[in-house]
Amino acid sequence: xxxxxxxxxxxxxxxxxxxxxxxxxxDVLLLELEEGHPPRVATIVIGGSARAERVGGWFVALRRGxxxxxxxxxxxxxxxxxxxxxxxxxxxxxxxxEKSLESEHLERWLKxxxxxxxxxxxxxxx
Amino acid sequence: xxxWSEVALGVITSIGGFLEVGSIATSTQGGAEFGYRLAWxxxxxxxxxxxxxxxxxxxxxxxxxxxVDLLRERFxxxxxxxxxxxxxxxxxxxLASEIGxxxxxxxMATGINFAWWAIPVALLGWVLLWRGTFGIxxxxxxxxxxxxxVFAVGALKLHPAWPAVGHGMLPSLxxxxxxxxxxxxxxxxxxSISPYLYLFYSAGALEDGWTMEHLGxxxxxxxxxxxxxxxxxxxALIAAALVLAPREIKVDRYEQIAMVLASPLGRxxxxxxxxxxxxxxxxxxxxxxxxxxxxLAQGFGWSxxxxxxxxxxxxxxxxxxxxxxxxAVPIAIGANPLTLTNVSMVATAASLPxxxxxxxxxxxxxxxxxxxxxxxxxxxxxxxxxxxxxxLLVAALPLQLLGG
Numbered sequence: 062x063x064x065x066x067x068x069x070x071x072x073x074x075x076x077x078x079x080x081x082x083x084x085x086x087x088d089v090l091l092l093e094l095e096e097g098h099p100p101r102v103a104t105i106v107i108g109g110s111a112r113a114e115r116v117g118g119w120f121v122a123l124r125r126g127x128x129x130x131x132x133x134x135x136x137x138x139x140x141x142x143x144x145x146x147x148x149x150x151x152x153x154x155x156x157x158x159e160k161s162l163e164s165e166h167l168e169r170w171l172k173x174x175x176x177x178x179x180x181x182x183x184x185x186x187x
Numbered sequence: 188x189x190x191w192s193e194v195a196l197g198v199i200t201s202i203g204g205f206l207e208v209g210s211i212a213t214s215t216q217g218g219a220e221f222g223y224r225l226a227w228x229x230x231x232x233x234x235x236x237x238x239x240x241x242x243x244x245x246x247x248x249x250x251x252x253x254x255v256d257l258l259r260e261r262f263x264x265x266x267x268x269x270x271x272x273x274x275x276x277x278x279x280x281x282l283a284s285e286i287g288x289x290x291x292x293x294x295m296a297t298g299i300n301f302a303w304w305a306i307p308v309a310l311l312g313w314v315l316l317w318r319g320t321f322g323i324x325x326x327x328x329x330x331x332x333x334x335x336x337v338f339a340v341g342a343l344k345l346h347p348a349w350p351a352v353g354h355g356m357l358p359s360l361x362x363x364x365x366x367x368x369x370x371x372x373x374x375x376x377x378x379s380i381s382p383y384l385y386l387f388y389s390a391g392a393l394e395d396g397w398t399m400e401h402l403g404x405x406x407x408x409x410x411x412x413x414x415x416x417x418x419x420x421x422x423a424l425i426a427a428a429l430v431l432a433p434r435e436i437k438v439d440r441y442e443q444i445a446m447v448l449a450s451p452l453g454r455x456x457x458x459x460x461x462x463x464x465x466x467x468x469x470x471x472x473x474x475x476x477x478x479x480x481x482x483l484a485q486g487f488g489w490s491x492x493x494x495x496x497x498x499x500x501x502x503x504x505x506x507x508x509x510x511x512x513x514x515a516v517p518i519a520i521g522a523n524p525l526t527l528t529n530v531s532m533v534a535t536a537a538s539l540p541x542x543x544x545x546x547x548x549x550x551x552x553x554x555x556x557x558x559x560x561x562x563x564x565x566x567x568x569x570x571x572x573x574x575x576x577x578x579l580l581v582a583a584l585p586l587q588l589l590g591g
Contacts (some may be wrong), residue, residue, distance in 0.1 A: 073260045073267075075252075075488050086259065086488035116265050151251055168489065172501035179317070182504070184496040187320045 065149055067102065075152040076107065078159045085139075085164055087153065088112040105146075105155070107164040108138030139164035194407050200325060201412020203332030206419050207471035208288030209281065209378030209532045211464060212525060214420045215447055216438045217371045218427030220364075223347075223355030226421055228372045230356055232379025233417025235572045238565070239543065241409035242550050243385040247392035248401045250555045254389040255485040257549055258542075270382075270541040271486055275479060277538045278383045280531035282475040282514040287524025288468030291441045292461045302521045309515035312472050316507050321394040321493040324477065328470030335419050335467055337448060337459040342422035344451040345429040352425060370590025373579055374529060377536030379417070383478035385542075390481040394493060402559070423447065441525060472511070480507040529591065537583035539576035547573060 065071060067090060076084045085107040093103030113124045139162045141155055148154040159165050176182045217225035243254045259267045290304035315324060361368040430450040436443055448456035477493060480503050484491035490500040497504035547569055550561040
């Protein structure tokens with residue numbers, strides 16, 4: 062592929078890590094502006110708060126209200142440098158490990174505190 | 188050879204999975220109150236569903252992505268929230284209704300009030316989801332669901348006047364009771380064309396590892412399977428027209444629907460009706476819960492597959508666990524299953540535009556489908572379904588108030 066359309070092929074695309082595990086979608090793409098350099102695509106952001114900003118102020122406020130009600134304070138957002146991109150195709154492969162990603166916090170938390178406490182949860186394939 | 192067994196299994200799955208709480212309730216209500224005159228609505232709903240399933244299956248087989256994946260990727264997060272929220276809410280209502288259907292069948296079989304059955308039914312469903320593979324959940328329940336063929340036997344034994352049935356397949360306007368007629372028409376369409384069906388189907392294409400080579404299997408499964416399945420719904424309508432209409436019984440409880448089969452087939456008909464209601468609603472319960480988990484997992488890019496152990500897709504497994512138990516709550520606290528069913532069918536009909544209209548763009552996107560984009564005939568059909576879905580959205584609330 063010669064040129065890649067950022068909004069069409071990258072934004073909202075499925076992300077996978079080195080082991081092809083699904084690790085969310087491209088929720089936000091950031092450009093880096095540096096004095097003396099042209100702007101460049103710099104960062105992929107994964108996380109609910111980043112996503113909410115795309116919808117609008119009312120949605121950010123609604124989300125914040127719900128989080129206060131549920132007592133959740135920490136935001137678990139991953140910011141990944143664009144040079145970690147290994148391949149852009151049906152999915153976008155990143156040179157990262159899901160275990161190190163802040164945005165996979167909920168997956169890990171549920172696995173440890175809920176899913177694995179129920180019999181029959183462990184293993185790869187059923 | 189393998190292809191043919193896949194085709195056969197696919198068709199059987201569609202037939203066994205077609206009838207569920209909504210189609211059983213709305214088809215028999217239609218037959219009881221308007222004879223054969225609403226049969227054309229079942230034909231319209233079945234054909235629309237077959238086309239939508241063929242298209243979403245083709246999308247998945249060619250692009251290796253599900254319909255939900257493409258909704259998010261091609262329309263962006265902001266738009267995606269609309270189908271996400273709409274499909275989530277209406278499917279949750281339908282899910283609760285299906286649990287209600289199983290519970291009512293168990294009440295009729297045991298005499299123990301349906302409210303007591305909701306939580307045990309949800310727990311049993313959850314165990315199957317937790318331990319079972321996609322094949323077990325989909326094919327297993329659909330094969331057992333073939334017991335629904337008893338509706339065809341019942342209808343044939345009642346010796347319907349076929350010219351009159353044929354006449355009912357053509358649209359007609361009622362002379363009186365118009366609000367009720369159109370209300371039931373909308374309910375029947377909502378029961379036939381449920382978004383969870385094609386969401387589940389397109390995710391299933393990936394679970395089963397479909398490729399371009401499955402395009403033929405897809406066409407036959409979606410086409411033949413739904414036509415035969417729709418035939419069973421027509422059979423239920425015919426039987427209700429011949430058993431309930433002459434006695435002027437309007438269906439307001441599931442017990443009355445049992446008469447539709449008990450009258451031509453006696454005690455066996457009654458037992459088989461209970462088995463049909465119980466098994467088909469249970470099968471749909473599993474399909475809807477999975478469809479909802481697929482919707483969230485694919486929309487947000489989480490790991491998902493019913494063939495993986497739960498620890499490999501913790502968010503996906505948590506979603507179906509929580510939802511199946513939550514959906515049992517309305518029935519467990521005594522909500523009327525039939526009322527819930529009717530409301531959810533109308534809500535489903537109203538939700539259709541947000542999942543049907545985007546298909547118009549996706550099915551003509553050469554980047555996704557290459558040479559497998561829609562031809563003109565499919566596009567004309569899809570535009571008609573899209574217009575129909577908008578009409579349903581506009582008409583749903585007024586008809587719920589006037590005819591519900």
